[in-house]
Amino acid sequence: MQTPRRIQGSNAGRSRSHNKRLVLGHIQAKGEMGRAEIARASGLTTQAVSNIIADLEGDGMLVTRGHRSEGRGLPALQYAVNPVGGFALGIEVRPDAILSALLDLEGATRHTGRAALPDTHPATVADLVRQLRDEASRAVPDSEGRILGAGIVMPGPFGPTGLSGLSGTTTDLKGWRNMNARELFQEALDLPVEVENDANAAALAERISGAARGMESYAYLYFGAGLGLGIVSGGQLISGAFGNAGEIGHIPVPSPDGPAPLETLASRAALRTQLDIGADDLDIAALEALFARSDPALTGWMDQAAGALGHAALLIENILDPQTIILGGAMPEALLDGLIARIALPEASISNRPDNPHPRLIRGTCGRLTATMGAAALILNVAFTPQLASVA
Structure with a gap:
């Protein structure tokens, strides 16, 4: 059986962001880990891991969970993801409504919202999405200043394709054909934004907190x-x-x-x-x-x-x-x-x-709000999964 490619860390300083995601992802997948175990899993030096852990603790994204024996020597201090160290906003745009979900770093749903969509004009959608973001922040005070980004789910396919005009293939969102959705939502929310279709977002929801964990x-x-x-x-x-x-x-x-x-x-x-x-x-x-x-x-x-x-x-x-x-x-x-x-x-x-x-x-x-939760999972996936292209 072929062994899947394992993403390794780089000890070069310019890869710090990559390595932080790598370490956070290993801890999130395992539940809790010690420094030596993280170093073995990531290919980083123990010193590099120590520096990254210090950064993540300073950001509030890690907490300690006591000690555990890992062989010879003193029991190793264990680190775990801090659920309230960061949050992800998920937005699903449907032809008649907009749904929202706010997830913590463990993928738990902290708030959901819904707004009827009177029309699909981009300005209308942007205004309602802003309102749903503010509603989520008020409902979960811990999220103030800690929302890592917003995942936006919209009907596909995106752009003019050979499927255009076929039954069941239009987005049903009038006024969006030539609209840059990412730029629109980044400006409206003042957050990093990921835009995907519903199936892709739902797939990631299952990885963060569902059957594909x-x-x-x-x-x-x-x-x-x-x-x-x-x-x-x-x-x-x-x-x-x-x-x-x-x-x-x-x-x-x-x-x-x-x-x-x-x-x-x-x-x-x-x-x-x-x-x-x-x-x-x-x-x-x-x-x-x-x-x-x-x-x-x-x-x-x-x-x-x-x-x-x-x-x-x-x-x-x-x-x-x-x-x-x-x-x-x-x-x-x-x-x-x-x-x-x-x-x-x-x-x-x-x-x-x-x-x-x-x-x-x-x-x-993941249930009935799979795509909405998946929109938020797009952001959590970025936080926990370094891109292969960023490896030196």
Whole structure:
């Protein structure tokens, strides 16, 4: 089995920011660590680790957690991430509403908010996002001056593409075609900003506080307006050249009527068509009730979606070689479990191997606000994961 590439520290002074993220990431993943253990894991000298720990303690991002024996000598002082040492703001922009979440450094949700969106003009959106930031700061006084940045989640794909004009592919945000969203939100919030689509953000939410915690390489199939794919490899989100990696919903898969786009068979839109109901009636509670009584139309859609998702899973496995594929998004947990039970994963896959401790397909655990939490997780991921490009 090939060993995944491990990011190492650099003892050069110019890599201080990289090394701080590296050390913080190791401690966050392990829970608590001593200096010698951090040095071994990061490839840094013990002196370099000591200097970085001093910086992180000064920033309020680390706390001590007593001593633990690590072999010969005196028990080593243990360090852990200080939950209130920093916060991440997550913003999800939908066509009709804006959702927010404030997470602490441990990924715990400290506050959530929602604002109805009367129109999608950029100035309107920026003003409401500002209000949600201020509301979160008032609700969590510890976050004052400690918000590390804001993750912004918006519908994709981004920019004009060959998918433009196809059903279900527009962003539904009028006035945003030529808008630089990052600059707009940075100016509105006076914070560092990361902008992603919903599937990518949801994938990171699962890594920070969900089913992918401790994983480095996995895929996330996300039920949003359509069906998206978030890809994490080596702890890094794969966004593509223009931020549109993972538009798997438009890939054709077999169907009884011939090849069809995946999301016409396996998505909330496809389910709405199958049930013949409006978008306003397709909420979580309604789906839970339909599933509980084994509604024939819902069961028929699940059987159809399971076949399509089985083909998609094989494609994902053989191209990306993930530790697992996570299924989640705006669906009831019981329904997702039922889908997973129906999906027949082909044996002829590189992921069908006895030495992988993870199931090939699992359900996400971040719940209904996965994309909103994922927006905040974009910021936490930056704090805990140094970029490979920054390694000398």
